Amino acid sequence: MPPTLISPSENDYILRGVDANVRADGRGRLDYRQVILETGLITQASGSARCRLGEGTDVLVGVKVELGAIELDGVEEDVAEIKAKRGRVICNVECSPIASQQFAGRGADDFNNELTQMLDRVLNGPQSGLDLEKLCIIPGQQCWIVYIDAIVFDYAGNLLDTIFMTTRAALYNTKVPKTIIQDSGDGEIIFDISDDVEGWERIEGWDKVPVAITLNKIGSRHIVDATPLEELTTEAKLLVTVNKDGKVCGLQKSGSGSIDPSLLNEMVQTGRSLGQSLIKSLDEMVRREENDINLKQSRRERVEKLGFFAAT
Amino acid sequence: MSRLELIGPQGLRNDGRRVKELRKINCKPSVLSQADGSAYIEQGNTKCLAAVYGPREARTKAQVLHNRANINVEISLAPFCMSERKKRSKSDKRILEIASAVKQTFETIIKTELFARSQIDIYLQILQFDGGTIQICINAATLALIDAGIPMVDYVCACSAGCIDNEPVLDLNYVEESHDTPELTVALLPKTGKITLLQMESRLHVDKFQSVMEMATTGCKKIYHILDEVVRENVKDLLEKKK
Numbered sequence: 001m002p003p004t005l006i007s008p009s010e011n012d013y014i015l016r017g018v019d020a021n022v023r024a025d026g027r028g029r030l031d032y033r034q035v036i037l038e039t040g041l042i043t044q045a046s047g048s049a050r051c052r053l054g055e056g057t058d059v060l061v062g063v064k065v066e067l068g069a070i071e072l073d074g075v076e077e078d079v080a081e082i083k084a085k086r087g088r089v090i091c092n093v094e095c096s097p098i099a100s101q102q103f104a105g106r107g108a109d110d111f112n113n114e115l116t117q118m119l120d121r122v123l124n125g126p127q128s129g130l131d132l133e134k135l136c137i138i139p140g141q142q143c144w145i146v147y148i149d150a151i152v153f154d155y156a157g158n159l160l161d162t163i164f165m166t167t168r169a170a171l172y173n174t175k176v177p178k179t180i181i182q183d184s185g186d187g188e189i190i191f192d193i194s195d196d197v198e199g200w201e202r203i204e205g206w207d208k209v210p211v212a213i214t215l216n217k218i219g220s221r222h223i224v225d226a227t228p229l230e231e232l233t234t235e236a237k238l239l240v241t242v243n244k245d246g247k248v249c250g251l252q253k254s255g256s257g258s259i260d261p262s263l264l265n266e267m268v269q270t271g272r273s274l275g276q277s278l279i280k281s282l283d284e285m286v287r288r289e290e291n292d293i294n295l296k297q298s299r300r301e302r303v304e305k306l307g308f309f310a311a312t
Numbered sequence: 313m314s315r316l317e318l319i320g321p322q323g324l325r326n327d328g329r330r331v332k333e334l335r336k337i338n339c340k341p342s343v344l345s346q347a348d349g350s351a352y353i354e355q356g357n358t359k360c361l362a363a364v365y366g367p368r369e370a371r372t373k374a375q376v377l378h379n380r381a382n383i384n385v386e387i388s389l390a391p392f393c394m395s396e397r398k399k400r401s402k403s404d405k406r407i408l409e410i411a412s413a414v415k416q417t418f419e420t421i422i423k424t425e426l427f428a429r430s431q432i433d434i435y436l437q438i439l440q441f442d443g444g445t446i447q448i449c450i451n452a453a454t455l456a457l458i459d460a461g462i463p464m465v466d467y468v469c470a471c472s473a474g475c476i477d478n479e480p481v482l483d484l485n486y487v488e489e490s491h492d493t494p495e496l497t498v499a500l501l502p503k504t505g506k507i508t509l510l511q512m513e514s515r516l517h518v519d520k521f522q523s524v525m526e527m528a529t530t531g532c533k534k535i536y537h538i539l540d541e542v543v544r545e546n547v548k549d550l551l552e553k554k555k
Contacts, residue, residue, distance in 0.1 A: 042440050043357060045392040056345050060439065062392030092399065097386055097435040098363035100346055101371075104386060104433065105402070149391040149399075151437070153361065154344045 006232040014233045018218045023230070025054075029223045030274060035165065037285050039173040040293075047174025049286075051166040053225070056156015058099075059163050061148060061170040065177075065203075067193075068145040070136070087135020087143040089128070091120040092150070093163060099155045115150075118252075119163060122210060122241055123148065127249035129208020130171075137179050138189050144176060146203065157227040160239060164212040165282060171209055172286050175200035210243040210250070211279055213271040217259055222267050224274060238267050242275030244283075318476045318488055325488070327356065331481045334471075334531060337538050339451075341459040341546050347435075349460020353452045356485060357442035362452035364460040366432035375431060380424035385415040385434045387449060393441040411436075414449050417470075417499050417509045423463040432462060443486035446497050446511065447472050451535060458543055467539060468508060470499035471531030473524050475516055480527040496521075498528040502536035505529070 014024065021028050033054030042048035045062040052058045068088070072080045093115035097104040103111075122128060135144040148170070150163050178194040178201060194200075216226045216234040226234060235257025241250040248268065253259065259267065296302075319325055329335065335356030344350040347363035354360075370376045375384070387407050391399045400407065414434070422432065434453050438445065450470035457464060474484045474493040481488070484495055494516035499509035516524065 042359075042390075042392060044395060044440050044442075048392070058344070060390075062390060064392050064397040066397055092391060094388075094391075096361075096388060096437050097433075098344065098347060098350070098361060098437055101365050101368075101433065104384075104435070147391070147397045149397075151390055151439075153437070154346055156345060 004232075006229060010229065011233050014230055015219050018221050018223055018230075023223070023227075025227070027225075029221060030270065032225045032274075032278070035282070035285070037165070037169055037282065037289075039169050039286055039289060046176065047170050047172070049166050049169035049173055051162055051169065052154075053158060053162050054156060056154055056227075057152075057158060057162045058154035059150055059152055059159075059166045061150045061163070061166040063170045063174045064147045064149070065144050065174060066147065067137075068143060070140055070143050072140065084140040085136050086132040087145065089120075089123050089130065089132070089146045089148065091123055091148045092116055093119055093152070094150065095152045095155075099152050115160065115163065118160060118239075119148070119150070119167065122164075122212070122250055123167070125249075127210065127241075127243070129205045129210070129243060131204035134204040135176075137181065137191055141189075142191070146174070155228070157231050158214060158225045160212050161214050161225065164210070164241070165278070168206070168209050168211060168279075168282065169286050171203055171206040172283075174203050174206070176203055207283070208243055208245075210241040211275050211282070212239055212241045213275045213278070214239050215267045215271055217255075217257060217263070217267070220263070222263070222270065224270075238264070238271070240268055240271030240275065242272050242279075244276065244279045246272055246276045248272060316487070316491060318491060318493070319479070319481070325481070325485075327485055327487075329483075331476075331479060332527070332530075334483045334534055335485065337535065339455060339539065339542050341455050341543065347456075347460075349456045349458070349462070351452055351455035351459055353448060353455060355444060355448050355451070355483070357440055358444055358448050359438070359440040360448045360452040361437045361439060362449075362456035363435045364432065364453070364456040364462065365435070366460075367427040367430040367462070368432075370429065370431040376429050379428055381422070381427035381429075382431045383415050383419055383422065383424065383434065384431060385411040385418075385436070385453075387411045387414070387436045387438070389438045389441065393438050410446055410449060413446060413509060413511065414453060417450060417468055418453065418457070420508060421464050421466065421468050421501070422457065423465065426463060441486065443484055443489045444472050444497075446470060446509075447483075447499075450499050450509070451539065455539060455543070459546075466501040466503050467536055468499050469502055469532040469535040469539065470497060470509065471528050471535055472497045473528035473531060475520050475524050478520070480520070480524045482527050482531045494524075496524050496528055498525065498532060500529065500532050502533055 036052040039049045046065040047063040050060045095103040095108040178199040181191045215222045215238045217236045236255040239252040339353040341351045343352045349364040447470035474495045494514045496512045500507045
């Protein structure tokens, strides 16, 4: 992470700016930086997306869907019953040393773990919206395992929001091959995986996956999409995860300061409305991209992906 | 199992290239905001991102060299970079070996004696893998080092060549690599033609060596021209922005 210290005068500058609703880069308190989103960049993955926030934070998410066995060893009976009918989601976040010297060697292990757990908690609970039962192929035996791997390339604040945004886009981009299940008659079930290019479906419920909005309390106000310097000024952070229906799917307070109950309510409400509009604009972005590609393909034109960094 | 035909009857390889053809190279320097120098490079389906930090103070005292800069190379592979998902630990032997090969290559090229007691970090991240790890790592690192403005003697360009059915073939992809094709990776300084890295891990008849070697060398020179053009273009853009 770039700076780890902030001088009192810088601190004061940010504090007053936030109070006057003008931040160092000219944004208001509740403005996001420009989001660049691209999907389908990694051909070897089932789905992928890359998101760049402003001139900084850069995250790449690759989703791989692989066949796996349903594991029921050592699970209690009533839990096993539910588990037998479900696929799995496995998350992993990695901060590449490319983003910061602090992530070199084993330096990022703790931080990686924290981010992984955060993503995992949201995507593996019932609030994730993903229909895990649709990922089951043969109950109690075979299922699809969805591996979500996020890599952080560049850091300029507001990492978690970006990871969630990118994950959502990558899940939209993910293609799960269709399976044909046959009962061979003697109680044994066999299945075939379609090898047709067109024989795929989206992960059911990708659109219900929530996004996260981090609200940073600075002075008596709160801001979204903080830059690294603003993050240093932040007294307390509140992570609000919201789905497209505006339902709050999770809250987490971090940071050393405290939040007044009345402000807390206001922050949650802000997070909620911002999250909903963010989801709308993200969905429009990925859909527009896909429509463009489909249109080009139908006209038999060559589809040129911008490639990772050509857009910036 | 029948052996897969790597070169078709029309002389085309499984990805549609001819034997003397390189994969399409796309690259762009200065892609990241935090690093002192960075580059992104694509050779066909192999994609790599490189970042250079430094020269800066060495992080641990043990790494300090009193007459020159210490070069540190770290390579990581994305879990989704191969056809099967696999998470690799940072102490994977194969990756460490490649990292040390890259390190040795650059130790002779970078003017390390100018930065005594400091450290230069080269971080490489492979995003997608389709053969040719060492060559893409070296090419990406060269671009990133140039972008960071670190004094070097020359470019270093790397390329691989192999021998399929007694015919030398340039720039092997993963399918060709994994079919027991003898693969020779060469890194050289394009201006003087001096070779800084040479690696081959399988059997190749000594009579064939010369032609395979020549093939790899011409590949390196082609890559040099591509990289050089991109670097010049980038500097031109920077100058224009300054006006």
